Amino acid sequence: MKSILGIGNALTDILAILPDDSLLKEYHLPLGSMQHVDMETGDRIWSALKKVGVKYVPGGSAANTITCTSIFGMPSGYIGKIGDDELGQLFRSTMEQYGVRTTMLHSDKSSGRCMVFITGANAERTFADYMGAALEMGPEDLKPEYFEGYDYFHIEGYLVQNQDLIAKAVQMAREAGCIISIDMASYNVVESNDAFLHNLIDRYVDIVFANESECRAFTKKDDPVESLRELATHCEIAALKVGKDGSWVKSRDEEIYIPAWPATPIDGTGAGDTYAAGFLYAHSLGLPLKVCGEVGSIIAAKVVEVVGTKIDVPRWRTAKLEIRELIEKANA
Numbered sequence: 001m002k003s004i005l006g007i008g009n010a011l012t013d014i015l016a017i018l019p020d021d022s023l024l025k026e027y028h029l030p031l032g033s034m035q036h037v038d039m040e041t042g043d044r045i046w047s048a049l050k051k052v053g054v055k056y057v058p059g060g061s062a063a064n065t066i067t068c069t070s071i072f073g074m075p076s077g078y079i080g081k082i083g084d085d086e087l088g089q090l091f092r093s094t095m096e097q098y099g100v101r102t103t104m105l106h107s108d109k110s111s112g113r114c115m116v117f118i119t120g121a122n123a124e125r126t127f128a129d130y131m132g133a134a135l136e137m138g139p140e141d142l143k144p145e146y147f148e149g150y151d152y153f154h155i156e157g158y159l160v161q162n163q164d165l166i167a168k169a170v171q172m173a174r175e176a177g178c179i180i181s182i183d184m185a186s187y188n189v190v191e192s193n194d195a196f197l198h199n200l201i202d203r204y205v206d207i208v209f210a211n212e213s214e215c216r217a218f219t220k221k222d223d224p225v226e227s228l229r230e231l232a233t234h235c236e237i238a239a240l241k242v243g244k245d246g247s248w249v250k251s252r253d254e255e256i257y258i259p260a261w262p263a264t265p266i267d268g269t270g271a272g273d274t275y276a277a278g279f280l281y282a283h284s285l286g287l288p289l290k291v292c293g294e295v296g297s298i299i300a301a302k303v304v305e306v307v308g309t310k311i312d313v314p315r316w317r318t319a320k321l322e323i324r325e326l327i328e329k330a331n332a
């Protein structure tokens, strides 16, 4: 089986269900917003949430994707940076429980976390992020041996803000002979790193995952299919995700629409990350483009049926059966 290495911000979600919005007011967090906070504020918020009761879920986009490829059975590795603290230990041990081979770098700063305030009858989410150690990862941290032996290298788009880090990482991944993929992560990342991202994708990236707003920001084309076509001129394979409407994949003269796999969605978190995992897993088996997109859609349809990013065991079982059937049909 081919192997995959991912790199990303090692962040842990700290989720708290709150009786009212008094803590939001106390920390000046507008309902539904996402704010970056400094270490001091981050620590104060965390202590306040602890009193109410919290749930810890290690994550981050690439970490979610890599956990998923590991469950599929691909030898999977992860590079990220944590602090010398319990949250960092939890991140590492959770990844390792899923069979991921971790290369955790260490910083003096405390581990990055995303504090999620869940309030009101509709379980509205308000976020306070403290990036901490994750933001300290730099080019000097990377060593060629981290990449050796891997067939795929997957980058979380949020890291593109650290251009020196990514420039060095893709160089090393290329030298190790990896197929390189990126998930564009967010349209603001794309907008604020336009020239760098174009150069990166043109020169190094083989497979690009983008949703509509990311693809539009990259190509400056409003029509989704036109933007997909434009994106595909920059890489070997372009995948455009359109939520409940499915996805489009394009490679050279092949262009395929893939409907979403049936699901009863309750929370879209993690759909993009798991789609990438399913797609890359199928690609690593040498399956046709259409099947890669379908495998991505099957696994993404499972994550939207659960709250958060972790698919439960029964759904994993169903997904693996559905995927096996699909692959058997493709090979028949």
Ligand SMILES: Nc1ncnc2c1ncn2[C@@H]1O[C@H](COP(=O)(O)OP(=O)(O)OP(=O)(O)O)[C@@H](O)[C@H]1O
Pocket: 210, 211, 240, 241, 242, 243, 244, 245, 246, 247, 259, 260, 261, 262, 263, 265, 268, 269, 270, 271, 272, 273, 275, 296, 297, 300, 301, 304
């Ligand atoms: N409601 C849904 N029902 C079934 N499948 C879905 C649903 N929402 C998303 N998916 C699947 O997940 C894939 C990725 O979702 P989406 O288009 O939301 O990506 P994204 O914007 O990158 O997501 P994320 O918010 O996780 O970053 C879709 O292409 C589709 O196959």
Ligand SMILES: [Mg+2]
Pocket: 183, 185, 186, 211, 272, 273
């Ligand atoms: Mg996404």
